[in-house]
Amino acid sequence: MNKNKFKNLKGIVVALKANFLIVEINYVDFTEWSCDQFSEKIKLLCTRRAKLDYQGLFIDVGDIVCVESIDYKNKRAVICEVEPRTSFLKRPAVANVTLVSICISVDEPLFDIEQASRFLLTAECSNIKPLIVLTKIDLISKDDLILYVDKLKCWGYDCIPVSIKNSQGIDLLIERFKKTKLTVLAGPSGVGKTSLINHLIPTASLPISSVSKKLKRGTHTTRHVELFGIGEGSLLADTPGFNRPEIVCDPSGFASLFPEFRTQLAKSQCKFRNCLHRDEPGCVIDKDLERYSFYRKNLEEMINSPPLPCQADSA
Numbered sequence: 001m002n003k004n005k006f007k008n009l010k011g012i013v014v015a016l017k018a019n020f021l022i023v024e025i026n027y028v029d030f031t032e033w034s035c036d037q038f039s040e041k042i043k044l045l046c047t048r049r050a051k052l053d054y055q056g057l058f059i060d061v062g063d064i065v066c067v068e069s070i071d072y073k074n075k076r077a078v079i080c081e082v083e084p085r086t087s088f089l090k091r092p093a094v095a096n097v098t099l100v101s102i103c104i105s106v107d108e109p110l111f112d113i114e115q116a117s118r119f120l121l122t123a124e125c126s127n128i129k130p131l132i133v134l135t136k137i138d139l140i141s142k143d144d145l146i147l148y149v150d151k152l153k154c155w156g157y158d159c160i161p162v163s164i165k166n167s168q169g170i171d172l173l174i175e176r177f178k179k180t181k182l183t184v185l186a187g188p189s190g191v192g193k194t195s196l197i198n199h200l201i202p203t204a205s206l207p208i209s210s211v212s213k214k215l216k217r218g219t220h221t222t223r224h225v226e227l228f229g230i231g232e233g234s235l236l237a238d239t240p241g242f243n244r245p246e247i248v249c250d251p252s253g254f255a256s257l258f259p260e261f262r263t264q265l266a267k268s269q270c271k272f273r274n275c276l277h278r279d280e281p282g283c284v285i286d287k288d289l290e291r292y293s294f295y296r297k298n299l300e301e302m303i304n305s306p307p308l309p310c311q312a313d314s315a
């Protein structure tokens with residue numbers, strides 16, 4: 001069988017390294033004498049055709065691409081096409097995401113309502129359903145864990161509590177990730193995203209480091225987004241932690257990013273259609289909800305200083 005038939009292949013961008021893209025493809029070898037098919041995943045160091053730059057097509061981790069001019073010996077190729085994306089998470093930048101797992105530790109670094117909410121809002125802004133992974137639960141008592149789970153339920157989120165120290169919740173997490181095509185682990189630095197990947201995929205062997213005792217924060221160990229295979233056809237992205245994702249949103253759409261507000265607005269309507277749920281008469285939003293003061297503070301900031309259209313972040 002003619003190998004030229006397989007000259008152009010589809011693959012997925014699993015990492016960006018300097019000016020190169022690492023693309024994983026299924027290398028299919030057809031022997032001359034039989035049609036037995038042997039397939040293995042290989043990673044190619046790729047550049048991209050200049051026409052993609054002219055077309056303004058950016059390529060990120062998670063993009064499905066077509067590669068040509070493949071040099072199997074030196075594991076090199078050139079990206080000639082990019083498939084349209086089904087979704088895009090802006091920060092961390094990953095294409096075709098199907099689940100965002102927001103990792104938040106209960107301690108070291110301490111759970112912080114504002115920080116956790118900012119991460120959840122970035123997923124909500126991208127229209128990707130978030131799952132909260134509550135990490136390092138070996139550091140708190142069972143009673144305190146129940147309080148955290150109840151708190152997140154009141155915010156409208158399910159969570160999977162885990163610990164890599166005693167393997168609690170790990171089986172449930174693996175099951176969930178194996179059912180999902182591309183899961184991104186996002187969250188503040190030091191919450192244990194990379195440790196989780198090392199625990200779930202022992203061959204990954206990625207560097208981790210302890211949380212700074214002085215600042216009680218992570219030390220920004222992971223520097224790049226990278227995809228790892230978990231089970232058949234599922235991928236898990238490790239991402240660099242950052243501390244304060246910026247919220248980029250129009251004030252009128254802000255409330256709809258909070259599931260607990262959405263529930264109230266689905267049951268009954270505010271008197272005014274353009275209600276911003278401040279002190280308007282006939283507003284149905286319960287001002288005693290735990291995250292209302294966070295909503296209100298950020299809404300006022302948005303109104304007084306509208307953000308730039310691109311999503312920035314202060315680490």
Ligand SMILES: Nc1nc2c(ncn2[C@@H]2O[C@H](COP(=O)(O)OP(=O)(O)OP(=O)(O)O)[C@@H](O)[C@H]2O)c(=O)[nH]1
Nearest residue numbers: 164190191192193194195208209210220221222241
């Ligand atoms: N007690 C406890 N410590 C954990 C657990 N998971 C991770 N750690 C510790 O948390 C520290 C930070 O872990 P990392 O995996 O580097 O954290 P990260 O989220 O990847 O951090 P960045 O790469 O900086 O974003 C390490 O010292 C880990 O040993 C856990 O379940 N329990």
Ligand SMILES: [Mg+2]
Nearest residue numbers: 193194221222
């Ligand atoms: Mg890391």
Ligand SMILES: [Zn+2]
Nearest residue numbers: 270275277283
């Ligand atoms: Zn209202």
